[in-house]
Amino acid sequence: MKRVLLLILIAIVTGTFVTSIYAYRSLNEKREINVNIRIERNQSTREVLKRLKELNVIENEQILYFWIRYKHIPIKAGCYRLKGTYSPVEVVQELTKGSPCLTKVTIPEGANLFDVDKILSEKGFCRKGEVLKLSKDKEFLNSLRLNFLEGYIFPDTYYHRENASCKEILEETVKNFNRKTKSLFKDYDPPEIVKRGLKEVTKDKILIVASIVEKETSLPEEKPIIAGIIYNRLTRGMKLQCDPTVFYAYKVAGIEKEKLHRGDTSFPSPYNTYYIRGLPPTPICNPGLDSIKAAMYPEKTPYLYFVAKDQEHIFSKSYNQHLKLIRKIYRNGEKEKKEKIRNR
Numbered sequence: 001m002k003r004v005l006l007l008i009l010i011a012i013v014t015g016t017f018v019t020s021i022y023a024y025r026s027l028n029e030k031r032e033i034n035v036n037i038r039i040e041r042n043q044s045t046r047e048v049l050k051r052l053k054e055l056n057v058i059e060n061e062q063i064l065y066f067w068i069r070y071k072h073i074p075i076k077a078g079c080y081r082l083k084g085t086y087s088p089v090e091v092v093q094e095l096t097k098g099s100p101c102l103t104k105v106t107i108p109e110g111a112n113l114f115d116v117d118k119i120l121s122e123k124g125f126c127r128k129g130e131v132l133k134l135s136k137d138k139e140f141l142n143s144l145r146l147n148f149l150e151g152y153i154f155p156d157t158y159y160h161r162e163n164a165s166c167k168e169i170l171e172e173t174v175k176n177f178n179r180k181t182k183s184l185f186k187d188y189d190p191p192e193i194v195k196r197g198l199k200e201v202t203k204d205k206i207l208i209v210a211s212i213v214e215k216e217t218s219l220p221e222e223k224p225i226i227a228g229i230i231y232n233r234l235t236r237g238m239k240l241q242c243d244p245t246v247f248y249a250y251k252v253a254g255i256e257k258e259k260l261h262r263g264d265t266s267f268p269s270p271y272n273t274y275y276i277r278g279l280p281p282t283p284i285c286n287p288g289l290d291s292i293k294a295a296m297y298p299e300k301t302p303y304l305y306f307v308a309k310d311q312e313h314i315f316s317k318s319y320n321q322h323l324k325l326i327r328k329i330y331r332n333g334e335k336e337k338k339e340k341i342r343n344r
Contacts, residue, residue, distance in 0.1 A: 026060040027067055030087045033057055038101060041077040048075055048095070058088045068092060102159040107173065109155040109288035110214045114251055116153055116286070126166035134170060144174050151207035151283030152177050181292060193298055197231030204282075210295035211283030212273075215244035216306075220290045222313055227298035229306060229315070238304070240273035241265075248284040249275075 035055045039048055045068055049061035058064055067089075068075070076098035082091065105123055107116060117131035134140050135149040146152055153170065154177035160169055190201045198205045213227050233240055243260060249269035250257045257264065265274035270281050287295075303315040305322035309329050316322040 026063045027089050028087045029059075030085045030090075031057075033082045033084065033086050033091070035082050036079070037082065038079045039075065039077050039095065043077065045069075045075055052091065057082065057086075057091055064088050064092065101162050103162055104157065104159055105169070106157045107153060107155045107286065109291075110285045111153070111155060112248065112251070112285040113150050113153075120166060120169060124162075125160065125164060125169050130166045131170065134167065140167065144171065146174070147204055148282040149174075151204075151211055151286055153286045154180055155286055155288050156180075180289065184289075184292065184296065188296065191297060191300075193228065193231045193235075193300055194296070197234035205279060206292070206295050207283045207287065208279045210287040210291040211285045212240070212242050212244060213294050214285055214287035214291040216242060217313060219312065223290055223294035224297065224299035225301055225303065225315060226306060226313070227294040228301040229303050231298055232301070232304055234278065236304075237277065239277050240279070242273050245271050245273040245280055245284055248280070 035057060037051065037055065037057075045065060046061075049058065049065055052058045053061045073092055073096060075092070075095045078097070078099040079101035080094060080097075080099050082094060086094070103123055103125075105119065105125070107119065111119070113132055113135050117126065117129060120126040120131055121128045141147065141149065144152070149170070153173040156173070156176055158169070158172060158176075160172070185203060190198075194201055194206075198209075209227060209230055212230060213223050216226050217223060230240060230242075243265075246260055246265055246267060247257055249267055249271035250264075252271055253267075253269065265272070268275055270276055271284065273280065301315070302317050305316040305319065306313040307316070307322065307325050307329065314325050314329075316325060
Protein backbone atom coordinates (compact mmCIF):
# COMPACT_ATOMS: atom_id res chain seq x y z
CA MET A 1 0.00 0.00 0.00
CA LYS A 2 2.80 2.36 0.96
CA ARG A 3 4.50 1.61 -2.31
CA VAL A 4 1.34 2.50 -4.28
CA LEU A 5 0.96 5.79 -2.37
CA LEU A 6 4.61 6.61 -3.06
CA LEU A 7 4.16 5.93 -6.76
CA ILE A 8 1.04 8.14 -6.81
CA LEU A 9 2.93 10.92 -5.01
CA ILE A 10 5.81 10.66 -7.45
CA ALA A 11 3.38 10.77 -10.36
CA ILE A 12 1.69 13.88 -8.93
CA VAL A 13 5.00 15.66 -8.32
CA THR A 14 6.29 14.68 -11.76
CA GLY A 15 3.03 15.78 -13.40
CA THR A 16 3.07 19.09 -11.56
CA PHE A 17 6.70 19.64 -12.53
CA VAL A 18 6.05 18.84 -16.21
CA THR A 19 2.92 21.00 -16.24
CA SER A 20 4.84 23.88 -14.66
CA ILE A 21 7.57 23.63 -17.26
CA TYR A 22 4.98 23.54 -20.06
CA ALA A 23 3.09 26.49 -18.58
CA TYR A 24 6.32 28.48 -18.16
CA ARG A 25 7.32 27.79 -21.76
CA SER A 26 3.82 28.64 -23.02
CA LEU A 27 4.00 32.01 -21.27
CA ASN A 28 7.61 32.96 -21.97
CA GLU A 29 8.70 31.29 -25.21
CA LYS A 30 9.34 34.02 -27.79
CA ARG A 31 8.36 34.00 -31.46
CA GLU A 32 8.57 36.38 -34.40
CA ILE A 33 5.36 38.38 -34.75
CA ASN A 34 4.15 40.85 -37.37
CA VAL A 35 0.45 41.61 -36.87
CA ASN A 36 -2.02 44.44 -36.35
CA ILE A 37 -4.81 43.82 -33.87
CA ARG A 38 -7.75 45.98 -32.87
CA ILE A 39 -9.39 45.46 -29.48
CA GLU A 40 -12.90 46.84 -29.12
CA ARG A 41 -14.39 48.24 -25.94
CA ASN A 42 -16.12 45.57 -23.81
CA GLN A 43 -14.39 42.79 -25.76
CA SER A 44 -13.80 39.87 -23.37
CA THR A 45 -10.36 38.51 -22.51
CA ARG A 46 -11.28 35.13 -23.99
CA GLU A 47 -12.32 36.78 -27.28
CA VAL A 48 -9.01 38.66 -27.42
CA LEU A 49 -6.98 35.51 -26.74
CA LYS A 50 -8.96 33.56 -29.33
CA ARG A 51 -8.09 36.21 -31.91
CA LEU A 52 -4.40 36.12 -30.88
CA LYS A 53 -4.36 32.36 -31.40
CA GLU A 54 -5.99 32.72 -34.83
CA LEU A 55 -3.21 35.17 -35.74
CA ASN A 56 -0.59 32.64 -34.50
CA VAL A 57 0.60 35.09 -31.84
CA ILE A 58 0.06 32.65 -28.97
CA GLU A 59 -0.16 28.86 -28.75
CA ASN A 60 -2.11 28.07 -25.57
CA GLU A 61 -4.89 30.56 -24.86
CA GLN A 62 -6.13 28.67 -21.77
CA ILE A 63 -2.87 28.95 -19.80
CA LEU A 64 -2.53 32.62 -20.75
CA TYR A 65 -6.12 33.28 -19.69
CA PHE A 66 -5.55 31.86 -16.20
CA TRP A 67 -2.28 33.80 -15.89
CA ILE A 68 -4.07 37.06 -16.82
CA ARG A 69 -6.84 36.38 -14.27
CA TYR A 70 -4.30 35.47 -11.58
CA LYS A 71 -2.29 38.66 -12.20
CA HIS A 72 -5.41 40.87 -12.59
CA ILE A 73 -4.06 42.31 -15.83
CA PRO A 74 -6.41 44.78 -17.61
CA ILE A 75 -6.38 44.44 -21.40
CA LYS A 76 -7.37 47.82 -22.88
CA ALA A 77 -9.22 48.70 -26.06
CA GLY A 78 -7.15 50.16 -28.87
CA CYS A 79 -5.17 49.40 -32.00
CA TYR A 80 -1.87 47.61 -31.63
CA ARG A 81 1.01 47.00 -34.01
CA LEU A 82 3.06 44.00 -32.90
CA LYS A 83 6.23 43.59 -34.91
CA GLY A 84 9.30 41.83 -33.55
CA THR A 85 10.08 39.04 -31.11
CA TYR A 86 7.52 38.67 -28.31
CA SER A 87 6.58 36.14 -25.66
CA PRO A 88 2.87 35.75 -24.79
CA VAL A 89 3.52 37.61 -21.52
CA GLU A 90 5.11 40.50 -23.43
CA VAL A 91 2.20 40.52 -25.88
CA VAL A 92 -0.27 40.89 -23.01
CA GLN A 93 1.84 43.70 -21.52
CA GLU A 94 1.61 45.53 -24.86
CA LEU A 95 -2.17 45.14 -24.81
CA THR A 96 -2.43 47.08 -21.54
CA LYS A 97 -1.21 50.35 -23.11
CA GLY A 98 -4.48 51.39 -24.69
CA SER A 99 -2.85 52.56 -27.92
CA PRO A 100 -5.24 54.84 -29.84
CA CYS A 101 -6.52 53.66 -33.22
CA LEU A 102 -4.94 55.80 -35.94
CA THR A 103 -6.11 56.36 -39.50
CA LYS A 104 -3.59 57.03 -42.26
CA VAL A 105 -4.24 60.11 -44.40
CA THR A 106 -2.07 61.11 -47.36
CA ILE A 107 -2.25 64.59 -48.88
CA PRO A 108 -0.37 64.39 -52.21
CA GLU A 109 1.73 67.23 -53.59
CA GLY A 110 -0.39 69.47 -55.79
CA ALA A 111 -3.68 68.61 -54.06
CA ASN A 112 -5.99 71.63 -53.80
CA LEU A 113 -8.70 72.42 -51.24
CA PHE A 114 -11.28 70.51 -53.26
CA ASP A 115 -9.04 67.42 -53.31
CA VAL A 116 -8.32 67.71 -49.57
CA ASP A 117 -12.04 68.07 -48.85
CA LYS A 118 -12.71 64.84 -50.75
CA ILE A 119 -9.83 62.95 -49.08
CA LEU A 120 -10.81 63.94 -45.53
CA SER A 121 -14.55 63.42 -46.05
CA GLU A 122 -13.95 59.94 -47.50
CA LYS A 123 -11.83 59.10 -44.44
CA GLY A 124 -14.70 60.25 -42.23
CA PHE A 125 -12.86 63.11 -40.54
CA CYS A 126 -14.80 65.92 -42.23
CA ARG A 127 -18.27 66.37 -43.60
CA LYS A 128 -18.38 66.90 -47.34
CA GLY A 129 -17.68 70.57 -48.01
CA GLU A 130 -16.38 71.22 -44.47
CA VAL A 131 -12.79 71.91 -45.58
CA LEU A 132 -14.05 74.43 -48.14
CA LYS A 133 -16.23 76.07 -45.48
CA LEU A 134 -13.34 76.30 -43.01
CA SER A 135 -11.11 77.81 -45.72
CA LYS A 136 -13.48 80.81 -45.73
CA ASP A 137 -13.90 80.98 -41.94
CA LYS A 138 -12.13 84.19 -40.86
CA GLU A 139 -12.00 83.15 -37.20
CA PHE A 140 -10.41 79.80 -38.09
CA LEU A 141 -7.90 81.45 -40.45
CA ASN A 142 -7.02 84.03 -37.78
CA SER A 143 -6.37 81.23 -35.28
CA LEU A 144 -3.84 79.81 -37.76
CA ARG A 145 -2.46 83.29 -38.52
CA LEU A 146 -3.21 82.84 -42.21
CA ASN A 147 -4.79 84.97 -44.91
CA PHE A 148 -5.90 81.83 -46.74
CA LEU A 149 -5.70 78.08 -46.24
CA GLU A 150 -4.84 76.97 -49.79
CA GLY A 151 -1.08 76.50 -50.06
CA TYR A 152 -0.52 75.92 -46.34
CA ILE A 153 -1.88 72.37 -46.15
CA PHE A 154 1.47 70.61 -46.28
CA PRO A 155 1.51 67.51 -48.54
CA ASP A 156 2.49 64.56 -46.36
CA THR A 157 1.27 61.33 -44.77
CA TYR A 158 -0.48 61.80 -41.44
CA TYR A 159 -1.78 59.42 -38.77
CA HIS A 160 -4.78 60.68 -36.81
CA ARG A 161 -7.02 59.42 -34.03
CA GLU A 162 -10.29 58.09 -35.42
CA ASN A 163 -12.26 60.73 -33.53
CA ALA A 164 -10.06 63.67 -34.58
CA SER A 165 -12.04 66.65 -35.83
CA CYS A 166 -11.73 68.27 -39.24
CA LYS A 167 -10.26 71.39 -37.62
CA GLU A 168 -7.64 69.37 -35.71
CA ILE A 169 -6.43 67.70 -38.89
CA LEU A 170 -6.17 70.95 -40.84
CA GLU A 171 -4.38 72.57 -37.90
CA GLU A 172 -1.84 69.71 -37.92
CA THR A 173 -1.19 70.13 -41.67
CA VAL A 174 -0.49 73.85 -41.16
CA LYS A 175 1.77 73.14 -38.16
CA ASN A 176 3.60 70.62 -40.34
CA PHE A 177 3.99 73.29 -43.05
CA ASN A 178 5.51 75.66 -40.49
CA ARG A 179 7.89 72.97 -39.23
CA LYS A 180 9.02 71.89 -42.70
CA THR A 181 9.48 75.42 -44.10
CA LYS A 182 10.73 77.29 -41.03
CA SER A 183 14.39 76.99 -42.00
CA LEU A 184 13.61 77.99 -45.61
CA PHE A 185 11.91 81.28 -44.74
CA LYS A 186 14.14 82.18 -41.79
CA ASP A 187 16.43 85.04 -42.84
CA TYR A 188 15.28 84.58 -46.45
CA ASP A 189 16.99 87.09 -48.73
CA PRO A 190 15.09 87.02 -52.04
CA PRO A 191 17.14 87.02 -55.27
CA GLU A 192 16.81 90.12 -57.46
CA ILE A 193 14.61 88.26 -59.97
CA VAL A 194 12.06 87.55 -57.20
CA LYS A 195 12.13 91.14 -55.95
CA ARG A 196 11.55 92.51 -59.45
CA GLY A 197 8.75 90.06 -60.18
CA LEU A 198 6.83 90.38 -56.91
CA LYS A 199 7.67 93.98 -55.98
CA GLU A 200 6.73 93.21 -52.36
CA VAL A 201 8.00 89.75 -51.41
CA THR A 202 5.76 87.85 -48.98
CA LYS A 203 5.36 84.22 -48.03
CA ASP A 204 1.84 84.27 -49.49
CA LYS A 205 3.11 85.43 -52.89
CA ILE A 206 5.94 82.90 -52.89
CA LEU A 207 3.39 80.13 -52.27
CA ILE A 208 1.18 81.37 -55.10
CA VAL A 209 4.13 81.11 -57.50
CA ALA A 210 5.10 77.72 -56.02
CA SER A 211 1.57 76.39 -56.53
CA ILE A 212 1.64 77.31 -60.23
CA VAL A 213 5.07 75.68 -60.60
CA GLU A 214 3.74 72.56 -58.84
CA LYS A 215 0.87 72.21 -61.30
CA GLU A 216 2.96 73.00 -64.39
CA THR A 217 5.61 70.30 -63.92
CA SER A 218 6.42 67.24 -61.83
CA LEU A 219 10.10 67.26 -62.84
CA PRO A 220 12.36 68.73 -60.11
CA GLU A 221 14.92 69.97 -62.67
CA GLU A 222 12.25 71.98 -64.53
CA LYS A 223 10.75 73.70 -61.51
CA PRO A 224 13.40 76.46 -61.07
CA ILE A 225 13.28 77.20 -64.83
CA ILE A 226 9.49 77.54 -64.88
CA ALA A 227 9.64 79.69 -61.74
CA GLY A 228 12.19 81.88 -63.53
CA ILE A 229 9.84 82.24 -66.52
CA ILE A 230 6.96 83.26 -64.21
CA TYR A 231 9.11 85.99 -62.66
CA ASN A 232 10.34 87.12 -66.09
CA ARG A 233 6.76 87.54 -67.26
CA LEU A 234 5.72 89.33 -64.06
CA THR A 235 8.66 91.73 -64.42
CA ARG A 236 7.67 92.56 -68.00
CA GLY A 237 4.02 93.03 -67.09
CA MET A 238 3.00 90.07 -69.27
CA LYS A 239 0.06 87.85 -68.42
CA LEU A 240 1.23 84.52 -67.00
CA GLN A 241 -1.21 82.54 -69.16
CA CYS A 242 -0.84 79.30 -67.20
CA ASP A 243 -3.41 76.59 -67.98
CA PRO A 244 -3.60 75.23 -64.40
CA THR A 245 -4.97 78.57 -63.23
CA VAL A 246 -7.81 78.26 -65.75
CA PHE A 247 -8.74 74.81 -64.45
CA TYR A 248 -8.70 76.19 -60.90
CA ALA A 249 -10.82 79.20 -61.91
CA TYR A 250 -13.51 76.86 -63.23
CA LYS A 251 -13.21 74.69 -60.11
CA VAL A 252 -13.80 77.68 -57.84
CA ALA A 253 -16.87 78.49 -59.92
CA GLY A 254 -18.17 74.94 -59.40
CA ILE A 255 -17.43 73.78 -62.96
CA GLU A 256 -15.42 70.61 -63.63
CA LYS A 257 -13.10 70.71 -66.64
CA GLU A 258 -11.17 67.67 -67.83
CA LYS A 259 -9.52 69.56 -70.69
CA LEU A 260 -9.54 73.11 -72.02
CA HIS A 261 -11.19 74.06 -75.30
CA ARG A 262 -10.98 77.16 -77.45
CA GLY A 263 -12.55 80.06 -75.60
CA ASP A 264 -12.11 78.56 -72.12
CA THR A 265 -9.13 80.82 -71.43
CA SER A 266 -11.45 83.84 -71.67
CA PHE A 267 -13.33 82.74 -68.56
CA PRO A 268 -13.63 85.82 -66.30
CA SER A 269 -12.06 84.96 -62.95
CA PRO A 270 -9.39 86.48 -60.67
CA TYR A 271 -7.71 83.05 -60.83
CA ASN A 272 -7.51 82.89 -64.63
CA THR A 273 -4.07 84.21 -65.59
CA TYR A 274 -5.17 84.47 -69.23
CA TYR A 275 -7.83 86.91 -68.03
CA ILE A 276 -5.97 88.83 -65.30
CA ARG A 277 -2.51 90.34 -65.19
CA GLY A 278 -0.28 89.28 -62.32
CA LEU A 279 -0.79 86.53 -59.75
CA PRO A 280 -4.05 84.89 -58.65
CA PRO A 281 -5.33 85.99 -55.21
CA THR A 282 -4.33 82.69 -53.54
CA PRO A 283 -2.34 79.56 -54.40
CA ILE A 284 -4.08 77.11 -56.73
CA CYS A 285 -2.88 74.03 -54.85
CA ASN A 286 -0.67 72.93 -51.98
CA PRO A 287 2.89 72.70 -53.31
CA GLY A 288 5.70 70.43 -52.14
CA LEU A 289 9.11 71.56 -50.93
CA ASP A 290 10.74 71.36 -54.38
CA SER A 291 8.23 73.81 -55.83
CA ILE A 292 8.52 76.15 -52.82
CA LYS A 293 12.31 76.16 -53.13
CA ALA A 294 12.02 76.83 -56.88
CA ALA A 295 9.74 79.81 -56.22
CA MET A 296 12.19 81.14 -53.64
CA TYR A 297 15.32 80.54 -55.71
CA PRO A 298 14.32 80.48 -59.39
CA GLU A 299 16.79 79.92 -62.18
CA LYS A 300 17.89 83.08 -63.96
CA THR A 301 16.79 82.31 -67.50
CA PRO A 302 16.24 84.16 -70.79
CA TYR A 303 13.06 82.15 -71.48
CA LEU A 304 9.54 83.58 -71.51
CA TYR A 305 7.54 80.64 -72.88
CA PHE A 306 7.28 76.89 -72.47
CA VAL A 307 5.26 74.15 -74.08
CA ALA A 308 4.70 70.58 -72.95
CA LYS A 309 6.02 67.68 -74.99
CA ASP A 310 5.34 64.24 -73.52
CA GLN A 311 6.33 64.55 -69.84
CA GLU A 312 8.81 67.38 -70.37
CA HIS A 313 8.73 71.03 -71.49
CA ILE A 314 10.50 72.89 -74.27
CA PHE A 315 11.44 76.49 -73.51
CA SER A 316 11.49 79.52 -75.84
CA LYS A 317 12.82 83.08 -75.69
CA SER A 318 10.37 84.60 -78.18
CA TYR A 319 6.71 84.20 -79.08
CA ASN A 320 7.54 83.33 -82.70
CA GLN A 321 9.87 80.55 -81.58
CA HIS A 322 7.17 79.36 -79.16
CA LEU A 323 4.56 79.20 -81.97
CA LYS A 324 6.94 77.29 -84.24
CA LEU A 325 7.53 74.72 -81.52
CA ILE A 326 3.78 74.31 -80.92
CA ARG A 327 3.15 73.75 -84.64
CA LYS A 328 6.03 71.26 -84.83
CA ILE A 329 4.83 69.33 -81.79
CA TYR A 330 1.26 69.35 -83.12
CA ARG A 331 2.34 68.13 -86.60
CA ASN A 332 4.48 65.35 -85.09
CA GLY A 333 1.64 64.40 -82.78
CA GLU A 334 -0.82 64.18 -85.67
CA LYS A 335 1.71 62.19 -87.71
CA GLU A 336 2.26 59.70 -84.87
CA LYS A 337 -1.51 59.37 -84.39
CA LYS A 338 -2.07 58.60 -88.10
CA GLU A 339 0.77 56.06 -88.11
CA LYS A 340 -0.74 54.31 -85.07
CA ILE A 341 -4.15 54.14 -86.80
CA ARG A 342 -2.52 52.83 -90.01
CA ASN A 343 -0.58 50.14 -88.15
CA ARG A 344 -3.54 48.77 -86.20
